[in-house]
Amino acid sequence: MRVGGAAQWLLEPADPEQLREAIEAARAEGIEPRILGGGANLIIEDGVLPGVVITTDRMQRLFRPEPDRALGESMRMLEDPSPRHVAMAREEGLRFVAWSGISLPKLVRSAAKLGWSGLQGLAGVPGNVGGGVAMNAGGSWGDMWDVVERLLVIDENAQLVELTREQCQPGYRNARLGRKVVASALLRFELSDPRTVEEGVREYLQKKNAVQPVTLWSAGCVWKNPDKNLSGGRSAGQLVEQAGGKGRSVGGAIVSEKHGNFVVNTGTASAADVLRLIGETERLVADKTGIQLEREVKVWRSDLAGA
Numbered sequence: 595m596r597v598g599g600a601a602q603w604l605l606e607p608a609d610p611e612q613l614r615e616a617i618e619a620a621r622a623e624g625i626e627p628r629i630l631g632g633g634a635n636l637i638i639e640d641g642v643l644p645g646v647v648i649t650t651d652r653m654q655r656l657f658r659p660e661p662d663r664a665l666g667e668s669m670r671m672l673e674d675p676s677p678r679h680v681a682m683a684r685e686e687g688l689r690f691v692a693w694s695g696i697s698l699p700k701l702v703r704s705a706a707k708l709g710w711s712g713l714q715g716l717a718g719v720p721g722n723v724g725g726g727v728a729m730n731a732g733g734s735w736g737d738m739w740d741v742v743e744r745l746l747v748i749d750e751n752a753q754l755v756e757l758t759r760e761q762c763q764p765g766y767r768n769a770r771l772g773r774k775v776v777a778s779a780l781l782r783f784e785l786s787d788p789r790t791v792e793e794g795v796r797e798y799l800q801k802k803n804a805v806q807p808v809t810l811w812s813a814g815c816v817w818k819n820p821d822k823n824l825s826g827g828r829s830a831g832q833l834v835e836q837a838g839g840k841g842r843s844v845g846g847a848i849v850s851e852k853h854g855n856f857v858v859n860t861g862t863a864s865a866a867d868v869l870r871l872i873g874e875t876e877r878l879v880a881d882k883t884g885i886q887l888e889r890e891v892k893v894w895r896s897d898l899a900g901a
């Protein structure tokens with residue numbers, strides 16, 4: 595969204611163990627750190643954000659686990675086994691270990707190149723693997739968790755622990771991880787053919803570009819789609835449109851004319867503009883339709899730690 599202020603403390607771990615140490619250090623000071631992925635689903639308030647922000651931006655490893663190594667061990671590996679990686683046939687393994695800082699577009703491209711199917715519908719979704727897993731990013735084609743087999747997380751006690759898929763209860767746009775922080779994910783794909791998967795990626799990108807303002811500054815969809823029984827099958831964007839919300843603005847923030855679920859920064863918006871516009875749009879929709887929209891975007895308020 596490109597609004598908001600500065601972090602009081604910014605920690606930049608480069609691997610899962612450093613991420614664990616950073617979390618432990620913040621908690622030892624009585625601060626619950628906020629975890630920053632690609633920032634593609636975040637609105638950060640103006641001013642100085644007190645406390646600790648940990649960015650996973652330096653944790654950009656993506657590799658194929660070696661077949662003769664335990665998968666859990668592979669997730670903790672610091673060295674990229676590139677020579678073996680290159681030598682492995684594309685039919686082998688069908689898994690990536692993705693550290694939380696790897697960008698979702700890079701992950702989608704890498705899977706497509708190998709002809710691995712499962713995530714092509716994520717084409718055009720910005721952000722990183724950690725945020726994608728935590729938010730259970732997705733769309734009408736499916737969700738990030740369709741390919742998650744196992745996670746390496748830092749738990750409530752600041753320990754690195756593995757979670758199998760069965761130990762998690764991911765829901766719609768929320769993996770329900772609580773205070774757990776994703777360090778690394780083991781992702782499992784289906785074998786397909788590179789041309790088919792790459793065509794799928796292109797197709798999803800075209801569809802997304804046609805209906806969403808993807809080239810403008812936004813935080814993606816602001817609201818979750820409500821229960822279809824409550825909304826008569828209308829999406830959050832349709833509700834905003836029907837309530838007359840499209841095109842409304844506050845300062846430099848505007849509800850996109852292209853898609854009612856996107857608030858766009860036209861270049862001069864402050865976080866205060868964006869948040870006021872979001873609040874006004876929610877009231878408008880509630881007045882006109884009786885439906886209270888629930889936010890998908892995360893808001894980091896400068897008066898609350900660890901929001």
Ligand SMILES: Cc1cc2nc3c(=O)[nH]c(=O)nc-3n(C[C@H](O)[C@H](O)[C@H](O)COP(=O)(O)OP(=O)(O)OC[C@H]3O[C@@H](n4cnc5c(N)ncnc54)[C@H](O)[C@@H]3O)c2cc1C
Nearest residue numbers: 631632633634635720721722724725726728731732776814
């Ligand atoms: C143009 C545009 C299009 C979009 N399209 C879609 C779409 O089609 N579908 C969709 O689902 N989303 C979409 N989004 C939203 C966004 O891309 C996804 O939610 C993405 O998964 C956010 O990832 P991130 O790394 O940027 O997370 P951030 O925005 O950095 O963080 C989001 C939340 O995840 C938490 N988090 C981040 N990293 C971790 C971690 N390692 N462990 C635990 N928690 C963590 C943060 O603390 C925060 O609460 C779109 C956004 C934009 C701007």
